[in-house]
Amino acid sequence: MEKLTKPIVDKRSGFCKANSTFYSKRKPVPLPQNHSVDVTTFISSRAHHGRIAFIDAATGRHLTFPQLWRAVDSVATCLSDMGIRKGDVILLLSPNSIFFPVVCLAVMSLGAVITTTNPLNTPREIAKQIADSKPVLAFTIPLLVPKIADSNLPIVLIDDDHQADSPKNPKIVSSLGEMMRKDPRPNRVGHRVSQDDTATLLYSSGTTGASKGVISSHRNLIAMVQTILGRFGSENGDQEQTFICTVPMFHIYGLAAFAMGLLSSGSTIVILSKFELHEMLSAIERYRATYLPLVPPILVALLNGADQIRAKYDLSSLHSVLSGGAPLSKEVIEGFVEKYPTVSILQGYGLTESTGIGASTDCLEESRRYGTAGMLSPSMEARIVNPETGEALPVSQTGELWLRGPTIMKGYFSNEEATSSTLDSEGWLRTGDLCYIDEDGFIFVVDRLKELIKYKGYQVPPAELEALLLSHPEISDAAVIPYPDKEAGQYPMAYVVRKAGSKLSETAVMDFIGQLVAPYKRIRKVAFVASIPKNPSGKILRKDLIKLATSKL
Numbered sequence: 001m002e003k004l005t006k007p008i009v010d011k012r013s014g015f016c017k018a019n020s021t022f023y024s025k026r027k028p029v030p031l032p033q034n035h036s037v038d039v040t041t042f043i044s045s046r047a048h049h050g051r052i053a054f055i056d057a058a059t060g061r062h063l064t065f066p067q068l069w070r071a072v073d074s075v076a077t078c079l080s081d082m083g084i085r086k087g088d089v090i091l092l093l094s095p096n097s098i099f100f101p102v103v104c105l106a107v108m109s110l111g112a113v114i115t116t117t118n119p120l121n122t123p124r125e126i127a128k129q130i131a132d133s134k135p136v137l138a139f140t141i142p143l144l145v146p147k148i149a150d151s152n153l154p155i156v157l158i159d160d161d162h163q164a165d166s167p168k169n170p171k172i173v174s175s176l177g178e179m180m181r182k183d184p185r186p187n188r189v190g191h192r193v194s195q196d197d198t199a200t201l202l203y204s205s206g207t208t209g210a211s212k213g214v215i216s217s218h219r220n221l222i223a224m225v226q227t228i229l230g231r232f233g234s235e236n237g238d239q240e241q242t243f244i245c246t247v248p249m250f251h252i253y254g255l256a257a258f259a260m261g262l263l264s265s266g267s268t269i270v271i272l273s274k275f276e277l278h279e280m281l282s283a284i285e286r287y288r289a290t291y292l293p294l295v296p297p298i299l300v301a302l303l304n305g306a307d308q309i310r311a312k313y314d315l316s317s318l319h320s321v322l323s324g325g326a327p328l329s330k331e332v333i334e335g336f337v338e339k340y341p342t343v344s345i346l347q348g349y350g351l352t353e354s355t356g357i358g359a360s361t362d363c364l365e366e367s368r369r370y371g372t373a374g375m376l377s378p379s380m381e382a383r384i385v386n387p388e389t390g391e392a393l394p395v396s397q398t399g400e401l402w403l404r405g406p407t408i409m410k411g412y413f414s415n416e417e418a419t420s421s422t423l424d425s426e427g428w429l430r431t432g433d434l435c436y437i438d439e440d441g442f443i444f445v446v447d448r449l450k451e452l453i454k455y456k457g458y459q460v461p462p463a464e465l466e467a468l469l470l471s472h473p474e475i476s477d478a479a480v481i482p483y484p485d486k487e488a489g490q491y492p493m494a495y496v497v498r499k500a501g502s503k504l505s506e507t508a509v510m511d512f513i514g515q516l517v518a519p520y521k522r523i524r525k526v527a528f529v530a531s532i533p534k535n536p537s538g539k540i541l542r543k544d545l546i547k548l549a550t551s552k553l
Protein backbone atom coordinates (compact mmCIF):
# COMPACT_ATOMS: atom_id res chain seq x y z
CA MET A 1 0.00 0.00 0.00
CA GLU A 2 2.73 2.37 1.10
CA LYS A 3 4.38 2.31 -2.30
CA LEU A 4 1.26 2.41 -4.46
CA THR A 5 -0.56 5.43 -3.09
CA LYS A 6 1.09 8.79 -2.70
CA PRO A 7 1.06 9.51 1.02
CA ILE A 8 -0.70 12.62 2.26
CA VAL A 9 1.93 14.50 4.18
CA ASP A 10 1.32 17.35 6.61
CA LYS A 11 3.41 20.20 5.16
CA ARG A 12 4.34 21.67 8.51
CA SER A 13 5.61 18.57 10.33
CA GLY A 14 6.34 16.32 7.36
CA PHE A 15 4.24 13.64 9.10
CA CYS A 16 2.01 11.23 7.19
CA LYS A 17 -0.74 9.74 9.32
CA ALA A 18 -1.42 6.87 6.92
CA ASN A 19 1.98 5.24 7.46
CA SER A 20 3.21 7.07 10.59
CA THR A 21 6.26 8.26 8.69
CA PHE A 22 7.94 11.67 8.80
CA TYR A 23 9.22 12.85 5.42
CA SER A 24 12.07 15.33 4.95
CA LYS A 25 10.92 18.84 4.21
CA ARG A 26 14.13 19.56 2.30
CA LYS A 27 14.52 19.31 -1.46
CA PRO A 28 15.35 15.67 -2.38
CA VAL A 29 18.94 14.93 -3.39
CA PRO A 30 19.45 13.94 -7.02
CA LEU A 31 21.48 10.75 -7.45
CA PRO A 32 23.38 9.96 -10.63
CA GLN A 33 21.39 7.80 -13.08
CA ASN A 34 24.50 5.97 -14.15
CA HIS A 35 24.73 2.88 -12.00
CA SER A 36 28.46 2.48 -12.66
CA VAL A 37 29.99 5.39 -10.91
CA ASP A 38 32.29 5.50 -7.92
CA VAL A 39 32.25 8.33 -5.39
CA THR A 40 35.72 9.57 -6.38
CA THR A 41 34.72 9.99 -10.03
CA PHE A 42 31.49 11.61 -8.91
CA ILE A 43 33.36 14.17 -6.77
CA SER A 44 36.08 14.86 -9.33
CA SER A 45 33.59 15.48 -12.11
CA ARG A 46 31.74 18.23 -10.26
CA ALA A 47 32.27 21.75 -11.55
CA HIS A 48 33.24 24.49 -9.09
CA HIS A 49 35.37 27.60 -8.92
CA GLY A 50 37.70 26.49 -6.13
CA ARG A 51 41.48 26.69 -6.56
CA ILE A 52 43.10 25.32 -3.43
CA ALA A 53 41.63 22.13 -2.03
CA PHE A 54 43.71 21.38 1.06
CA ILE A 55 46.21 23.39 3.12
CA ASP A 56 48.30 22.04 5.96
CA ALA A 57 47.68 24.59 8.73
CA ALA A 58 51.12 24.20 10.30
CA THR A 59 53.33 24.40 7.20
CA GLY A 60 51.12 26.13 4.63
CA ARG A 61 51.81 23.27 2.23
CA HIS A 62 48.84 22.90 -0.06
CA LEU A 63 47.28 20.93 -2.87
CA THR A 64 45.40 22.72 -5.62
CA PHE A 65 42.46 20.88 -7.15
CA PRO A 66 44.48 19.81 -10.24
CA GLN A 67 47.36 18.64 -8.00
CA LEU A 68 44.94 16.71 -5.82
CA TRP A 69 43.30 14.87 -8.73
CA ARG A 70 46.64 14.07 -10.29
CA ALA A 71 47.86 12.70 -6.94
CA VAL A 72 44.72 10.58 -6.59
CA ASP A 73 45.22 9.21 -10.10
CA SER A 74 48.89 8.48 -9.51
CA VAL A 75 48.25 6.65 -6.24
CA ALA A 76 45.39 4.68 -7.83
CA THR A 77 47.74 3.68 -10.68
CA CYS A 78 50.36 2.45 -8.21
CA LEU A 79 47.79 0.54 -6.16
CA SER A 80 46.47 -1.08 -9.31
CA ASP A 81 50.04 -2.05 -10.29
CA MET A 82 50.48 -3.58 -6.85
CA GLY A 83 47.47 -5.79 -7.56
CA ILE A 84 44.87 -3.96 -5.49
CA ARG A 85 41.45 -4.75 -6.90
CA LYS A 86 37.79 -4.05 -6.28
CA GLY A 87 36.70 -5.31 -2.86
CA ASP A 88 40.21 -5.35 -1.33
CA VAL A 89 40.30 -3.62 2.04
CA ILE A 90 43.00 -1.02 2.76
CA LEU A 91 43.73 0.18 6.30
CA LEU A 92 44.48 3.85 6.89
CA LEU A 93 46.07 4.65 10.24
CA SER A 94 46.91 8.33 10.25
CA PRO A 95 46.19 11.64 11.91
CA ASN A 96 44.61 14.31 9.75
CA SER A 97 46.81 15.49 6.89
CA ILE A 98 46.44 16.76 3.35
CA PHE A 99 47.34 13.22 2.28
CA PHE A 100 44.48 11.54 4.14
CA PRO A 101 41.91 12.37 1.43
CA VAL A 102 44.39 11.44 -1.32
CA VAL A 103 44.63 7.89 0.03
CA CYS A 104 40.87 7.52 0.57
CA LEU A 105 39.89 8.87 -2.84
CA ALA A 106 42.50 6.76 -4.66
CA VAL A 107 41.43 3.56 -2.90
CA MET A 108 37.73 4.16 -3.53
CA SER A 109 38.31 5.03 -7.19
CA LEU A 110 39.44 1.42 -7.71
CA GLY A 111 36.41 0.00 -5.93
CA ALA A 112 38.69 -1.02 -3.09
CA VAL A 113 37.46 -0.36 0.44
CA ILE A 114 38.96 2.04 2.94
CA THR A 115 38.94 1.23 6.65
CA THR A 116 40.21 3.91 9.04
CA THR A 117 41.26 3.70 12.65
CA ASN A 118 41.99 6.18 15.44
CA PRO A 119 45.77 6.70 15.84
CA LEU A 120 45.20 6.77 19.61
CA ASN A 121 43.94 3.17 19.52
CA THR A 122 46.18 0.63 21.18
CA PRO A 123 47.88 -2.10 19.11
CA ARG A 124 45.37 -4.53 20.67
CA GLU A 125 42.40 -2.49 19.44
CA ILE A 126 43.91 -2.07 15.98
CA ALA A 127 44.70 -5.78 15.78
CA LYS A 128 41.03 -6.53 16.45
CA GLN A 129 39.96 -4.30 13.60
CA ILE A 130 42.53 -5.89 11.31
CA ALA A 131 41.32 -9.38 12.22
CA ASP A 132 37.76 -8.35 11.44
CA SER A 133 38.22 -6.29 8.27
CA LYS A 134 41.12 -8.31 6.78
CA PRO A 135 42.97 -5.53 4.98
CA VAL A 136 45.59 -6.43 2.38
CA LEU A 137 47.64 -3.24 2.73
CA ALA A 138 48.09 -0.42 5.25
CA PHE A 139 48.93 3.25 4.86
CA THR A 140 50.45 4.85 7.95
CA ILE A 141 52.93 7.47 9.15
CA PRO A 142 56.41 6.43 10.39
CA LEU A 143 55.52 7.16 14.03
CA LEU A 144 52.61 4.71 13.95
CA VAL A 145 54.36 1.80 12.20
CA PRO A 146 55.02 0.04 15.55
CA LYS A 147 51.27 -0.11 16.22
CA ILE A 148 50.78 -2.48 13.27
CA ALA A 149 54.21 -4.10 13.28
CA ASP A 150 52.80 -7.44 14.41
CA SER A 151 50.15 -7.59 11.71
CA ASN A 152 52.38 -8.67 8.82
CA LEU A 153 50.57 -6.21 6.58
CA PRO A 154 52.57 -4.60 3.79
CA ILE A 155 52.86 -0.89 4.60
CA VAL A 156 52.93 2.27 2.50
CA LEU A 157 54.48 5.10 4.48
CA ILE A 158 52.74 8.44 4.43
CA ASP A 159 56.04 10.24 4.51
CA ASP A 160 57.04 12.55 1.77
CA ASP A 161 60.76 12.59 2.30
CA HIS A 162 61.00 8.99 3.22
CA GLN A 163 63.79 7.52 1.14
CA ALA A 164 66.96 8.72 2.80
CA ASP A 165 66.09 8.01 6.40
CA SER A 166 63.17 5.64 6.36
CA PRO A 167 63.64 2.67 8.70
CA LYS A 168 64.76 -0.51 6.99
CA ASN A 169 61.59 -2.38 7.54
CA PRO A 170 60.84 -5.09 5.00
CA LYS A 171 57.11 -4.58 5.45
CA ILE A 172 57.39 -1.07 4.02
CA VAL A 173 56.71 -1.55 0.35
CA SER A 174 56.47 2.06 -0.79
CA SER A 175 55.80 5.62 0.26
CA LEU A 176 52.95 7.91 -0.61
CA GLY A 177 55.42 10.53 -1.87
CA GLU A 178 56.84 8.00 -4.29
CA MET A 179 53.38 6.97 -5.43
CA MET A 180 52.32 10.56 -5.96
CA ARG A 181 55.31 11.14 -8.24
CA LYS A 182 54.29 8.31 -10.56
CA ASP A 183 52.73 9.23 -13.91
CA PRO A 184 49.06 8.35 -13.77
CA ARG A 185 47.81 5.80 -16.28
CA PRO A 186 44.16 6.20 -17.21
CA ASN A 187 43.87 2.69 -18.65
CA ARG A 188 45.01 0.89 -15.51
CA VAL A 189 43.54 -2.50 -14.72
CA GLY A 190 40.24 -2.05 -13.01
CA HIS A 191 36.83 -3.46 -12.53
CA ARG A 192 33.69 -1.50 -13.14
CA VAL A 193 32.57 0.02 -9.86
CA SER A 194 28.87 0.19 -9.19
CA GLN A 195 27.11 2.52 -6.79
CA ASP A 196 26.14 -0.52 -4.73
CA ASP A 197 29.72 -1.57 -4.10
CA THR A 198 31.25 -1.04 -0.68
CA ALA A 199 33.37 2.10 -0.38
CA THR A 200 34.15 2.46 3.32
CA LEU A 201 34.27 0.27 6.39
CA LEU A 202 34.27 2.56 9.41
CA TYR A 203 34.00 1.03 12.86
CA SER A 204 31.15 1.82 15.22
CA SER A 205 29.76 0.16 18.30
CA GLY A 206 26.23 0.69 17.01
CA THR A 207 23.53 0.14 19.61
CA THR A 208 25.40 -2.66 21.40
CA GLY A 209 28.87 -3.57 22.65
CA ALA A 210 31.47 -4.70 20.17
CA SER A 211 32.91 -2.51 17.46
CA LYS A 212 31.55 -3.39 14.02
CA GLY A 213 32.46 -2.43 10.47
CA VAL A 214 29.80 -0.18 8.96
CA ILE A 215 29.43 -0.87 5.25
CA SER A 216 28.80 2.36 3.36
CA SER A 217 28.39 2.07 -0.38
CA HIS A 218 29.40 4.49 -3.11
CA ARG A 219 25.72 5.42 -3.37
CA ASN A 220 25.59 6.18 0.37
CA LEU A 221 28.60 8.47 0.03
CA ILE A 222 27.38 10.12 -3.17
CA ALA A 223 24.08 10.88 -1.43
CA MET A 224 26.00 12.33 1.53
CA VAL A 225 28.08 14.49 -0.83
CA GLN A 226 24.83 15.77 -2.33
CA THR A 227 23.42 16.45 1.14
CA ILE A 228 26.52 18.43 2.13
CA LEU A 229 26.43 20.32 -1.16
CA GLY A 230 22.82 21.23 -0.47
CA ARG A 231 23.95 22.69 2.84
CA PHE A 232 27.14 24.47 1.75
CA GLY A 233 27.45 24.19 -2.00
CA SER A 234 27.54 26.93 -4.56
CA GLU A 235 23.75 26.61 -4.76
CA ASN A 236 23.75 28.71 -1.59
CA GLY A 237 25.38 31.52 -3.52
CA ASP A 238 28.36 31.55 -1.16
CA GLN A 239 31.77 31.82 -2.75
CA GLU A 240 35.26 31.20 -1.45
CA GLN A 241 34.45 29.29 1.67
CA THR A 242 37.30 28.23 3.90
CA PHE A 243 36.75 25.45 6.41
CA ILE A 244 38.93 24.41 9.33
CA CYS A 245 39.40 20.66 9.68
CA THR A 246 40.32 19.82 13.24
CA VAL A 247 37.92 16.94 13.93
CA PRO A 248 39.32 13.57 12.91
CA MET A 249 38.96 12.38 9.33
CA PHE A 250 38.97 8.75 10.49
CA HIS A 251 35.36 9.18 11.65
CA ILE A 252 32.43 9.61 9.31
CA TYR A 253 31.90 13.20 10.41
CA GLY A 254 35.36 14.36 9.31
CA LEU A 255 35.65 11.94 6.41
CA ALA A 256 32.34 12.77 4.72
CA ALA A 257 32.71 16.49 5.34
CA PHE A 258 36.33 17.19 4.44
CA ALA A 259 37.50 14.36 2.20
CA MET A 260 34.29 14.34 0.17
CA GLY A 261 31.40 16.80 0.55
CA LEU A 262 33.17 20.10 1.05
CA LEU A 263 35.80 19.10 -1.46
CA SER A 264 33.04 18.74 -4.05
CA SER A 265 31.86 22.27 -3.36
CA GLY A 266 35.26 23.75 -4.25
CA SER A 267 35.87 24.92 -0.68
CA THR A 268 39.35 25.34 0.73
CA ILE A 269 40.03 23.09 3.69
CA VAL A 270 42.71 24.02 6.22
CA ILE A 271 43.84 20.86 7.97
CA LEU A 272 45.22 20.54 11.49
CA SER A 273 46.84 17.22 12.30
CA LYS A 274 45.01 17.20 15.63
CA PHE A 275 42.99 19.55 17.78
CA GLU A 276 44.96 22.17 19.67
CA LEU A 277 42.93 25.21 20.66
CA HIS A 278 45.52 27.89 19.95
CA GLU A 279 46.70 26.37 16.70
CA MET A 280 43.10 26.18 15.59
CA LEU A 281 42.48 29.84 16.46
CA SER A 282 45.71 30.93 14.73
CA ALA A 283 44.64 28.98 11.66
CA ILE A 284 41.25 30.73 11.58
CA GLU A 285 43.02 34.09 11.75
CA ARG A 286 45.79 33.26 9.29
CA TYR A 287 43.60 31.67 6.63
CA ARG A 288 40.54 33.88 7.20
CA ALA A 289 38.41 30.79 7.73
CA THR A 290 34.66 31.17 7.40
CA TYR A 291 33.39 27.86 8.80
CA LEU A 292 34.52 25.78 11.76
CA PRO A 293 33.05 22.27 12.03
CA LEU A 294 33.54 20.99 15.56
CA VAL A 295 32.28 18.75 18.36
CA PRO A 296 30.74 20.18 21.57
CA PRO A 297 33.93 20.03 23.72
CA ILE A 298 35.63 22.46 21.31
CA LEU A 299 32.67 24.83 21.54
CA VAL A 300 32.89 24.60 25.33
CA ALA A 301 36.61 25.47 25.15
CA LEU A 302 35.82 28.47 22.92
CA LEU A 303 33.19 29.58 25.40
CA ASN A 304 35.31 29.10 28.52
CA GLY A 305 38.20 31.10 27.13
CA ALA A 306 36.08 33.60 25.18
CA ASP A 307 37.42 36.85 26.62
CA GLN A 308 41.11 35.98 26.22
CA ILE A 309 40.46 34.39 22.82
CA ARG A 310 38.69 37.44 21.43
CA ALA A 311 41.43 39.72 22.76
CA LYS A 312 44.19 37.66 21.19
CA TYR A 313 42.81 36.45 17.83
CA ASP A 314 41.07 38.14 14.94
CA LEU A 315 38.16 35.78 14.31
CA SER A 316 36.18 38.29 12.25
CA SER A 317 36.19 36.03 9.17
CA LEU A 318 34.33 33.28 11.05
CA HIS A 319 30.77 33.01 9.88
CA SER A 320 29.52 29.75 11.43
CA VAL A 321 30.46 26.89 13.65
CA LEU A 322 28.97 23.51 12.81
CA SER A 323 28.48 21.20 15.74
CA GLY A 324 28.02 17.46 15.49
CA GLY A 325 28.93 14.18 17.12
CA ALA A 326 27.19 14.86 20.46
CA PRO A 327 24.40 17.07 21.77
CA LEU A 328 24.91 20.73 22.71
CA SER A 329 23.24 22.01 25.84
CA LYS A 330 21.03 25.09 25.78
CA GLU A 331 23.30 26.89 28.24
CA VAL A 332 26.35 26.32 26.03
CA ILE A 333 24.48 27.58 22.95
CA GLU A 334 23.23 30.68 24.76
CA GLY A 335 26.66 31.38 26.26
CA PHE A 336 28.33 31.07 22.87
CA VAL A 337 25.80 33.32 21.13
CA GLU A 338 26.41 35.95 23.79
CA LYS A 339 30.21 35.80 23.52
CA TYR A 340 30.41 35.45 19.73
CA PRO A 341 27.37 37.35 18.44
CA THR A 342 28.49 37.36 14.80
CA VAL A 343 29.00 33.59 14.60
CA SER A 344 26.04 31.28 13.92
CA ILE A 345 25.85 27.79 15.37
CA LEU A 346 24.56 25.15 12.97
CA GLN A 347 23.90 21.69 14.32
CA GLY A 348 24.05 18.26 12.79
CA TYR A 349 22.87 14.88 13.97
CA GLY A 350 24.31 11.79 12.42
CA LEU A 351 25.71 8.33 12.91
CA THR A 352 28.37 6.28 11.21
CA GLU A 353 25.41 4.05 10.22
CA SER A 354 23.75 6.98 8.42
CA THR A 355 27.01 7.82 6.61
CA GLY A 356 26.95 11.22 8.33
CA ILE A 357 24.22 13.82 8.59
CA GLY A 358 20.73 12.46 9.21
CA ALA A 359 19.31 15.77 10.40
CA SER A 360 20.63 19.30 10.64
CA THR A 361 19.90 22.96 11.10
CA ASP A 362 21.00 24.72 7.95
CA CYS A 363 20.51 28.38 8.82
CA LEU A 364 20.45 30.66 11.79
CA GLU A 365 16.69 30.68 11.96
CA GLU A 366 16.52 26.89 12.20
CA SER A 367 19.24 26.92 14.84
CA ARG A 368 17.28 29.32 17.02
CA ARG A 369 15.04 26.42 17.97
CA TYR A 370 17.28 25.61 20.94
CA GLY A 371 18.00 22.00 21.62
CA THR A 372 16.99 20.68 18.24
CA ALA A 373 19.22 18.35 16.23
CA GLY A 374 17.57 19.86 13.16
CA MET A 375 15.27 18.78 10.37
CA LEU A 376 15.62 15.53 8.43
CA SER A 377 18.26 15.60 5.69
CA PRO A 378 17.04 15.58 2.09
CA SER A 379 15.33 12.32 1.03
CA MET A 380 15.45 11.02 4.61
CA GLU A 381 12.42 9.46 6.27
CA ALA A 382 11.91 8.92 9.98
CA ARG A 383 9.70 7.01 12.33
CA ILE A 384 9.41 7.48 16.06
CA VAL A 385 8.81 4.03 17.47
CA ASN A 386 7.65 3.03 20.93
CA PRO A 387 10.49 0.70 21.98
CA GLU A 388 8.17 -1.51 24.03
CA THR A 389 5.24 -1.96 21.65
CA GLY A 390 6.86 -1.29 18.26
CA GLU A 391 4.09 1.19 17.49
CA ALA A 392 5.04 4.15 15.26
CA LEU A 393 4.15 7.39 17.04
CA PRO A 394 2.90 10.77 15.76
CA VAL A 395 4.19 14.34 16.20
CA SER A 396 5.66 15.37 19.59
CA GLN A 397 5.70 11.89 21.11
CA THR A 398 8.94 10.33 22.27
CA GLY A 399 10.23 7.01 21.04
CA GLU A 400 13.22 5.49 19.26
CA LEU A 401 14.22 7.33 16.09
CA TRP A 402 14.29 5.12 13.01
CA LEU A 403 15.79 6.47 9.79
CA ARG A 404 15.50 5.39 6.17
CA GLY A 405 17.10 7.01 3.15
CA PRO A 406 19.88 6.95 0.56
CA THR A 407 22.71 7.42 3.07
CA ILE A 408 21.73 4.57 5.40
CA MET A 409 24.46 1.90 5.55
CA LYS A 410 24.15 -1.45 3.85
CA GLY A 411 24.80 -3.29 7.10
CA TYR A 412 27.60 -4.40 9.39
CA PHE A 413 30.51 -6.28 7.86
CA SER A 414 30.36 -10.05 8.40
CA ASN A 415 27.83 -9.64 11.16
CA GLU A 416 24.39 -10.84 10.14
CA GLU A 417 23.08 -10.80 13.66
CA ALA A 418 24.00 -7.17 14.39
CA THR A 419 22.77 -6.14 10.93
CA SER A 420 19.35 -7.74 11.34
CA SER A 421 18.87 -6.29 14.81
CA THR A 422 19.73 -2.80 13.54
CA LEU A 423 18.32 -2.67 10.01
CA ASP A 424 14.90 -4.11 9.25
CA SER A 425 13.81 -5.69 5.97
CA GLU A 426 12.28 -2.40 4.78
CA GLY A 427 15.56 -0.55 5.25
CA TRP A 428 14.77 1.20 8.54
CA LEU A 429 17.78 1.90 10.76
CA ARG A 430 17.19 1.78 14.50
CA THR A 431 19.33 4.64 15.80
CA GLY A 432 19.15 3.76 19.50
CA ASP A 433 18.35 7.41 20.24
CA LEU A 434 15.15 8.46 22.01
CA CYS A 435 13.68 11.43 20.15
CA TYR A 436 10.56 13.31 19.27
CA ILE A 437 9.75 15.35 16.19
CA ASP A 438 7.80 18.54 16.78
CA GLU A 439 4.94 20.06 14.80
CA ASP A 440 7.43 21.87 12.53
CA GLY A 441 9.48 18.78 11.73
CA PHE A 442 12.38 19.48 14.13
CA ILE A 443 14.01 16.50 15.82
CA PHE A 444 14.84 16.62 19.51
CA VAL A 445 17.11 13.97 20.99
CA VAL A 446 15.86 13.28 24.52
CA ASP A 447 17.94 10.36 25.70
CA ARG A 448 19.91 7.37 24.54
CA LEU A 449 18.32 3.97 24.36
CA LYS A 450 21.58 2.34 23.29
CA GLU A 451 24.21 1.65 25.87
CA LEU A 452 26.86 4.07 24.79
CA ILE A 453 29.09 6.65 26.43
CA LYS A 454 30.09 9.71 24.38
CA TYR A 455 33.44 11.08 25.56
CA LYS A 456 34.39 14.21 23.58
CA GLY A 457 32.26 12.98 20.70
CA TYR A 458 33.96 9.57 20.69
CA GLN A 459 31.96 6.38 21.24
CA VAL A 460 32.87 4.31 24.28
CA PRO A 461 30.92 1.05 24.51
CA PRO A 462 30.41 0.06 28.18
CA ALA A 463 30.24 -3.65 27.30
CA GLU A 464 33.81 -3.56 25.98
CA LEU A 465 35.10 -2.04 29.23
CA GLU A 466 33.02 -4.44 31.33
CA ALA A 467 34.51 -7.44 29.52
CA LEU A 468 38.01 -6.09 30.16
CA LEU A 469 37.24 -5.45 33.84
CA LEU A 470 36.00 -9.03 34.20
CA SER A 471 39.32 -10.30 32.85
CA HIS A 472 41.04 -8.89 35.96
CA PRO A 473 41.79 -11.71 38.43
CA GLU A 474 40.49 -9.74 41.43
CA ILE A 475 37.22 -8.53 39.91
CA SER A 476 34.11 -10.69 40.16
CA ASP A 477 31.59 -8.34 38.54
CA ALA A 478 31.49 -4.89 36.97
CA ALA A 479 29.28 -2.36 35.24
CA VAL A 480 30.27 0.77 33.34
CA ILE A 481 28.08 3.85 33.02
CA PRO A 482 28.29 7.34 31.51
CA TYR A 483 29.15 9.98 34.11
CA PRO A 484 28.20 13.55 33.15
CA ASP A 485 31.03 16.03 32.64
CA LYS A 486 30.86 19.66 31.51
CA GLU A 487 33.85 19.50 29.21
CA ALA A 488 33.87 15.96 27.84
CA GLY A 489 30.08 15.47 27.83
CA GLN A 490 30.38 12.14 29.60
CA TYR A 491 33.15 9.85 30.77
CA PRO A 492 33.18 6.17 31.72
CA MET A 493 32.63 5.34 35.39
CA ALA A 494 32.93 1.77 36.69
CA TYR A 495 31.06 0.02 39.48
CA VAL A 496 33.24 -2.88 40.56
CA VAL A 497 32.67 -5.92 42.76
CA ARG A 498 35.97 -7.15 44.15
CA LYS A 499 36.62 -10.84 44.82
CA ALA A 500 36.64 -11.86 48.49
CA GLY A 501 39.79 -10.64 50.24
CA SER A 502 40.87 -8.33 47.41
CA LYS A 503 42.18 -4.88 48.31
CA LEU A 504 42.23 -3.63 44.73
CA SER A 505 42.28 0.19 44.66
CA GLU A 506 40.42 2.60 42.41
CA THR A 507 43.68 3.70 40.77
CA ALA A 508 44.69 0.10 40.14
CA VAL A 509 41.40 -0.47 38.31
CA MET A 510 41.86 2.67 36.21
CA ASP A 511 45.49 1.83 35.41
CA PHE A 512 44.58 -1.72 34.41
CA ILE A 513 42.06 -0.47 31.84
CA GLY A 514 44.29 2.46 30.83
CA GLN A 515 46.91 0.05 29.50
CA LEU A 516 44.43 -1.79 27.31
CA VAL A 517 42.40 0.95 25.65
CA ALA A 518 42.77 4.25 23.80
CA PRO A 519 42.90 7.30 26.10
CA TYR A 520 39.36 8.41 25.28
CA LYS A 521 37.97 5.09 26.55
CA ARG A 522 39.71 5.27 29.94
CA ILE A 523 37.70 4.77 33.10
CA ARG A 524 37.95 8.01 35.06
CA LYS A 525 35.94 7.14 38.19
CA VAL A 526 35.50 3.91 40.15
CA ALA A 527 33.14 2.89 42.97
CA PHE A 528 33.24 -0.44 44.75
CA VAL A 529 29.94 -2.15 45.47
CA ALA A 530 28.78 -5.47 46.96
CA SER A 531 26.80 -6.43 43.87
CA ILE A 532 25.71 -5.08 40.49
CA PRO A 533 21.96 -4.52 40.16
CA LYS A 534 20.53 -6.76 37.42
CA ASN A 535 17.11 -7.71 36.12
CA PRO A 536 15.90 -11.34 36.38
CA SER A 537 17.49 -12.22 33.03
CA GLY A 538 20.88 -10.91 34.17
CA LYS A 539 20.93 -7.61 32.29
CA ILE A 540 22.69 -4.79 34.14
CA LEU A 541 20.25 -2.16 35.41
CA ARG A 542 22.40 0.66 34.13
CA LYS A 543 19.75 3.34 34.68
CA ASP A 544 19.72 2.52 38.42
CA LEU A 545 23.48 2.88 38.58
CA ILE A 546 23.36 6.17 36.67
CA LYS A 547 20.78 7.43 39.16
CA LEU A 548 22.98 6.31 42.05
CA ALA A 549 26.07 7.99 40.61
CA THR A 550 24.41 11.26 39.73
CA SER A 551 22.20 11.55 42.85
CA LYS A 552 25.20 12.94 44.73
CA LEU A 553 25.86 15.70 42.17
Ligand SMILES: CC(C)(COP(=O)(O)OP(=O)(O)OC[C@H]1O[C@@H](n2cnc3c(N)ncnc32)[C@H](O)[C@@H]1OP(=O)(O)O)[C@@H](O)C(=O)NCCC(=O)NCCSC(=O)/C=C/c1ccc(O)cc1
Nearest residue numbers: 247251253275297324325348349350356357456457458519
Ligand atom coordinates in the same frame (compact mmCIF):
# COMPACT_ATOMS: atom_id res chain seq x y z
C1 LIG B 1 39.01 17.67 19.60
C2 LIG B 1 38.55 16.74 20.70
C3 LIG B 1 37.13 17.06 21.09
C4 LIG B 1 39.41 16.94 21.95
O1 LIG B 1 40.74 16.69 21.67
P1 LIG B 1 41.76 16.42 22.90
O2 LIG B 1 41.40 17.28 24.05
O3 LIG B 1 43.16 16.53 22.38
O4 LIG B 1 41.49 14.97 23.27
P2 LIG B 1 41.60 13.68 22.30
O5 LIG B 1 40.25 13.14 22.14
O6 LIG B 1 42.36 13.99 21.07
O7 LIG B 1 42.43 12.72 23.14
C5 LIG B 1 41.79 11.99 24.18
C6 LIG B 1 42.81 11.83 25.24
O8 LIG B 1 44.00 11.29 24.67
C7 LIG B 1 45.11 12.04 25.08
N1 LIG B 1 46.08 12.00 24.00
C8 LIG B 1 46.09 12.73 22.90
N2 LIG B 1 47.12 12.41 22.12
C9 LIG B 1 47.77 11.41 22.77
C10 LIG B 1 48.92 10.64 22.50
N3 LIG B 1 49.60 10.81 21.37
N4 LIG B 1 49.29 9.69 23.37
C11 LIG B 1 48.58 9.50 24.51
N5 LIG B 1 47.51 10.20 24.81
C12 LIG B 1 47.10 11.14 23.97
C13 LIG B 1 44.57 13.41 25.30
O9 LIG B 1 45.40 14.11 26.21
C14 LIG B 1 43.21 13.12 25.91
O10 LIG B 1 43.33 12.78 27.26
P3 LIG B 1 42.43 13.53 28.36
O11 LIG B 1 43.02 14.89 28.45
O12 LIG B 1 42.61 12.70 29.57
O13 LIG B 1 41.04 13.56 27.86
C15 LIG B 1 38.69 15.30 20.21
O14 LIG B 1 38.32 14.46 21.24
C16 LIG B 1 37.89 15.06 18.96
O15 LIG B 1 38.29 15.44 17.87
N6 LIG B 1 36.71 14.47 19.08
C17 LIG B 1 35.87 14.31 17.89
C18 LIG B 1 35.29 12.96 17.79
C19 LIG B 1 34.45 12.84 16.54
O16 LIG B 1 34.80 13.28 15.47
N7 LIG B 1 33.29 12.25 16.69
C20 LIG B 1 32.38 12.04 15.60
C21 LIG B 1 32.06 10.56 15.50
S1 LIG B 1 31.09 10.23 14.09
C22 LIG B 1 29.59 10.84 14.46
O17 LIG B 1 29.16 10.75 15.59
C23 LIG B 1 28.94 11.52 13.37
C24 LIG B 1 28.15 12.53 13.63
C25 LIG B 1 27.79 13.53 12.67
C26 LIG B 1 27.20 14.65 13.18
C27 LIG B 1 26.88 15.69 12.39
C28 LIG B 1 27.16 15.66 11.06
O18 LIG B 1 26.90 16.73 10.34
C29 LIG B 1 27.74 14.51 10.51
C30 LIG B 1 28.06 13.47 11.33
